[in-house]
Amino acid sequence: MSVLDKQGAGRRNPLPEKTSGTSADSGAAGAAERAPQRSRSGGRGLPLVLNAVSVALGIAIWWALASAGFKLPTPPEVVARARTLIDNGTLGKDVAASLTRVLIGFALGTAVAVPVGFLMGWYRVLRGLIEPWIQFFRTIPPLAIIPLAVVVMGIDETPKVFVIFLAAFLACVISTFQGVVSVDRTLISAARVLGAKDLTIFARVVVPASTPFILVGMRVGLGSAWATLVAAELVAAQQGLGYRMQNAELYYDLPTIFVGLISIGILGLLMDRILLLAERKLTGWQERR
Amino acid sequence: MTSTAAKISVQGVTKTFALGRDTFTALDDLSLDIADNEFVTVVGPSGCGKSTLMNILAGLEEPTAGRALVDGVPVSGPGPERGVIFQQYALFPWLTVRQNVEFGLRTARVPKAERRERAEHFIGLVGLEQFADALPKTLSGGMRQRCAIARAYAVNPSILLMDEPFGALDALTRVKLQEQLLDTWSKDKRTVLFITHDVDEAVFLANRVIVMAARPGRVYDVIEVGWDDARDEDFRLSTEFAALRNRVWHSVYHQDGRTAAPLPSTTT
Numbered sequence: 001m002s003v004l005d006k007q008g009a010g011r012r013n014p015l016p017e018k019t020s021g022t023s024a025d026s027g028a029a030g031a032a033e034r035a036p037q038r039s040r041s042g043g044r045g046l047p048l049v050l051n052a053v054s055v056a057l058g059i060a061i062w063w064a065l066a067s068a069g070f071k072l073p074t075p076p077e078v079v080a081r082a083r084t085l086i087d088n089g090t091l092g093k094d095v096a097a098s099l100t101r102v103l104i105g106f107a108l109g110t111a112v113a114v115p116v117g118f119l120m121g122w123y124r125v126l127r128g129l130i131e132p133w134i135q136f137f138r139t140i141p142p143l144a145i146i147p148l149a150v151v152v153m154g155i156d157e158t159p160k161v162f163v164i165f166l167a168a169f170l171a172c173v174i175s176t177f178q179g180v181v182s183v184d185r186t187l188i189s190a191a192r193v194l195g196a197k198d199l200t201i202f203a204r205v206v207v208p209a210s211t212p213f214i215l216v217g218m219r220v221g222l223g224s225a226w227a228t229l230v231a232a233e234l235v236a237a238q239q240g241l242g243y244r245m246q247n248a249e250l251y252y253d254l255p256t257i258f259v260g261l262i263s264i265g266i267l268g269l270l271m272d273r274i275l276l277l278a279e280r281k282l283t284g285w286q287e288r289r
Numbered sequence: 290m291t292s293t294a295a296k297i298s299v300q301g302v303t304k305t306f307a308l309g310r311d312t313f314t315a316l317d318d319l320s321l322d323i324a325d326n327e328f329v330t331v332v333g334p335s336g337c338g339k340s341t342l343m344n345i346l347a348g349l350e351e352p353t354a355g356r357a358l359v360d361g362v363p364v365s366g367p368g369p370e371r372g373v374i375f376q377q378y379a380l381f382p383w384l385t386v387r388q389n390v391e392f393g394l395r396t397a398r399v400p401k402a403e404r405r406e407r408a409e410h411f412i413g414l415v416g417l418e419q420f421a422d423a424l425p426k427t428l429s430g431g432m433r434q435r436c437a438i439a440r441a442y443a444v445n446p447s448i449l450l451m452d453e454p455f456g457a458l459d460a461l462t463r464v465k466l467q468e469q470l471l472d473t474w475s476k477d478k479r480t481v482l483f484i485t486h487d488v489d490e491a492v493f494l495a496n497r498v499i500v501m502a503a504r505p506g507r508v509y510d511v512i513e514v515g516w517d518d519a520r521d522e523d524f525r526l527s528t529e530f531a532a533l534r535n536r537v538w539h540s541v542y543h544q545d546g547r548t549a550a551p552l553p554s555t556t557t
Contacts, residue, residue, distance in 0.1 A: 189349055190379035193367040194393035194444060204392075208383045285383040287426040 073255040078262070081255035090244070095263060097239040098229060101157065105164025106225045110218055112165075113172035117214075120173070121180025122202065134173060142167040142228045146235055160232045167228040171221035172214070179213025180206055212286060215279040219272060226268045294361060295322035296480045297346065297448065301355035304341050304506075315341040317505030318355065325447075326478045330495040332485055332541055338506025339484045343452045346482065347373045359448065369397060372441030372479075376453040378433040380425040386412060386436050387421040393444035411439040414473055431462040438470065442477070451483045455490065467493055471520045488541055492533045493525060500540040500549070510540040510549035 059075055066072040073081075085091035120127040142163040149159035183206050191201045233242025241260045248256035304316040315338040323329050331339050344350040345357050348367040357364045359371065367373075380389050390408040399407070412421050415435035425433055434454055441449060455463040467490060474481060485491050491498045495514050502509035514533055518524050540549050 184379075186375055186377055186379040187381060189347075190373070190375060190381075191392070191396075192349065193347055193371065193373040194440070195367070195369045195396040196392075197396075200396055205381065208381070211383075283383075285424050285426060287382070 071254070073258055077255045078258040082259045082262075085256070085259055091259065091263065094239060094241050094244050094260075095267065097237075098233065098241045098264075099267065101160050101232075101240065102164055102222075102225050102229045105161045105229070106168045106222055108161075109165045109168025109170075109221060109225065110172050113169045113217070113221070114176050114214060116169075117173045117176025117217075118180055118202075118206070118210075120177045121210075122206070127177075134170065137166065138170050138174070142170075142224075143231050143235075146232060150235075160229070160237065163232050164225045164228050168221035168225040171224050172217040175213045175217030175220065176210060179210030179217075182213070183209040212279070212283045215275065215283065219275045219279070222271055222275060223268070226264070226271070230264055295358075296325040296327070296360065297321075297323040297482065298358040298361075299342070299346070299355070300358065302342075302345060302352040302357060303354040304338065304345065304350065305353045314505035316345075316352070317507050319507055320355075321499060321508060321511075323480060323482060326480055328474065328481045328483065328494060328496045329499060330483045330485055330491040330497075331499045331501060332488060332491040332537065333501030333506075333509070334503050334541065334544075335486065336506070337501040337503035339501060340452055341506065342501075343373075343450050343482065343484055346448075347371055347450050349373075369393070369444050370446050371448045371450060372444060372446035374434070374437050374441050374449065374451040374454045376456045378425070378430075378437045380433055380436055380440070382425050385422050385424055386417055386428070386439075389425070389436055390440045390443050392440060397444060407443055408439075411443045412436075414442065414476070415439045415469070429462075430458050431466055434458065434466060435469070438473065442473070446479065448480045448482070451481065453484055453486065456486065463487075463490065468520070470494070488534060488538050489525075492530060492537055493520060498533075498537050500537060502544045502547075508548070509544055510537075512537055512540065 062072065063075050066074040082091065116130065120130050145163050145166060146159060149162050153159040153162060187205055187209060188201055191205045196204065229240075230242040230245075233240040234246045237243040241264055245257050245260040248254075248260070299319055299321045302316055302319045303314070305312045305314050307313075319338070319342065331342065333339055341350065345352050346359070346364060348364050348371070359368075364371075381392065384392065387408050390412055391404050394404040394407060409421075412418055415438055417432060417435055417439065420428060420432065420436075425436070428436065437454070455466050458466065471494060481494075483491075483494055485494075492512075492514060496516050498512040498514060499508055500510040500512065501507065512533065518529070524530055
C-alpha cells in the first residue's frame with residue numbers, strides 16, 4: 001500500500017485569477033448585493049467519509065493479499081512491530097533524526113529560495129546571471145549530488161542536509177520566481193498611479209501577490225526534500241527512517257520496512273497538511289474556481 | 290474650450306511601438322485640450338490608441354514625440370493629481386475595500402486617523418459602507434468598480450483618467466454606474482477623461498465627445514454635447530440625445546476620410 005503520495009502538492013491552482021466580472025449589480029444603496037460566494041465547505045463531510053472508506057478498503061486488500069500467500073506482512077504484524085520499535089525507542093529516534101534533517105534542510109532551502117526568487121523576478125540582470133545555474137542543477141537529481149557531497153563534506157550530517165537543502169531550494173526558487181514575474185501588471189500600474197514607488201510596490205504588491213506561488217513552491221519543496229531525505233539516508237546514515245529500512249532489508253525484515261514506509265508517508269502527509277493550512281490562511285483572498 | 294489655460298494639453302503626441310521588424314503607430318501627431326472640470330469621453334474602434342493616450346497621460350508610458358501637459362507641466366511619470374481607473378478594476382485582492390481605498394493615502398503617508406476618515410467618506414460616496422471590510426472577491430463587478438472609483442478619489446486627484454471602466458459590466462449595471470459616476474462627479478467636480486467603446490455611454494457622460502480613428506490613431510471628430518443638460522433618464526431618452534448619438538455613431542462606424550467631413554448641417 002502506498003502512502004507515499006506527497007507529490008500532490010502542486011495540484012491546486014495558485015493563480016490569483018482575474019475576474020472578468022460580469023455579475024449583476026443592483027446598485028443604489030449597496031443593499032444585500034454581495035456576489036454569490038463559493039461555499040468551499042459545502043459537502044465537506046462526504047469526501048471525508050469516502051477517504052475513510054478508501055483507506056479501510058486499501059488495508060483490507062493488503063490484508064487479503066498477505067493472507068493469500070504474497071510475500072507481505074499482515075497489518076497486525078506491522079502494528080506489533082511498530083509497537084516494539086516505539087517501545088524500545090528506535091522509531092522515535094529515527095523519526096527525530098529524519099525530521100531534524102528535513103526541517104533544517106527545508107528551512108534553509110526556503111529561506112534562501114524566496115529572496116533569490118524575488119531578486120530573479122525583479123532584476124533582469126540577476127535573472128540572467130542566476131537562471132542558468134538553477135536550470136542546470138534542476139536537471140540533476142539531488143541524490144546524484146550525494147557522492148560529491150560526501151567526498152567534499154564528510155559523512156556526518158552536512159551532506160545529507162545539503163542535498164535536502166538543494167532539493168527544497170530548487171523547487172521553491174522556481175515557483176517564487178514564477179510568482180514574481182506573473183504579478184498582474186495592472187496591479188503594479190494601479191499602485192504606481194496611487195503614488196507607490198518601487199520599494200512600496202515590492203513590499204505591498206509583489207510580495208502579497210506572489211505569496212500563493214511561494215506557498216505552492218514550499219509544498220513542492222517539502223515533498224522533494226522529504227523524498228530526497230529518505231534516499232540520502234538509504235545511502236549514508238547511522239540513524240533515520242531510511243537507514244532503518246535499509247538495515248531491515250539485510251535481514252528480510254519486512255514488518256520494519258513497512259513501519260518505515262508508513263511513518264514516512266504519514267509524516268509527509270502531516271507536514272503537507274500544515275503547509276496547506278498556512279496556505280489557506282495566507283491566501284484566502286484568492287478567488288477560486 | 291482653449292481660451293483659458295487647459296487642464297490637460299496633449300501636443301502633437303506620437304507613439305510608436307516596435308512590432309517585430311515593423312513599427313506600429315498607436316498615436317499619430319495627436320493634439321487636444323481639456324478644460325478644468327470638463328468631462329471628456331473618447332470613443333473609437335479598437336486599436337485607435339485610446340488606451341495608449343490614457344497611459345501617456347497617466348505617466349505609465351512615454352510619448353515617442355510630442356508632449357502631454359497637465360496644468361502646464363509636462364507629464365513625467367504617475368502623479369497623485371491624476372487618478373486612474375482601470376477596466377479590470379485592479380483592486381488589490383488581498384486588501385479589503387477600506388484598505389484598498391486607503392492604499393494611496395498610505396503611500397502618501399497620511400496619518401492614520403485622517404486616512405480612516407477620508408476612506409470612510411469616499412466609501413460612503415460610492416455607497417459601499419456596508420462592504421468596507423469585505424474582500425474584493427466577495428463583491429460583484431459593479432461594486433468592485435465603485436471601490437476602484439473611491440480609491441482613485443481618495444487621493445484627491447484633480448484629474449480622473451478612466452479606461453473603459455464599465456466595459457466589463459452588464460448593460461443594467463453600466464447604466465447605474467454611469468449615473469452614479471455623474472452624481473459623484475457633480476458633487477465633487479474633477480476633470481475626467483473617460484475612454485469607452487460604447488457610443489451611448491460616450492454621449493451620455495460627456496461635455497464633449499472625442500472620436501478617434503485607428504491606423505494610425507488620431508482624433509477623427511469632436512462633438513460638443515454641452516454642459517447644460519441634466520444627465521438623467523429624460524436626457525437619455527430625448528431626441529436631442531438621439532441626434533447626438535447618431536452623429537457620434539456615424540463618426541465612429543463610418544470613418545472614411547482622415548478626419549470627419551464637416552456635416553452639412555450641424556443641427557443637434
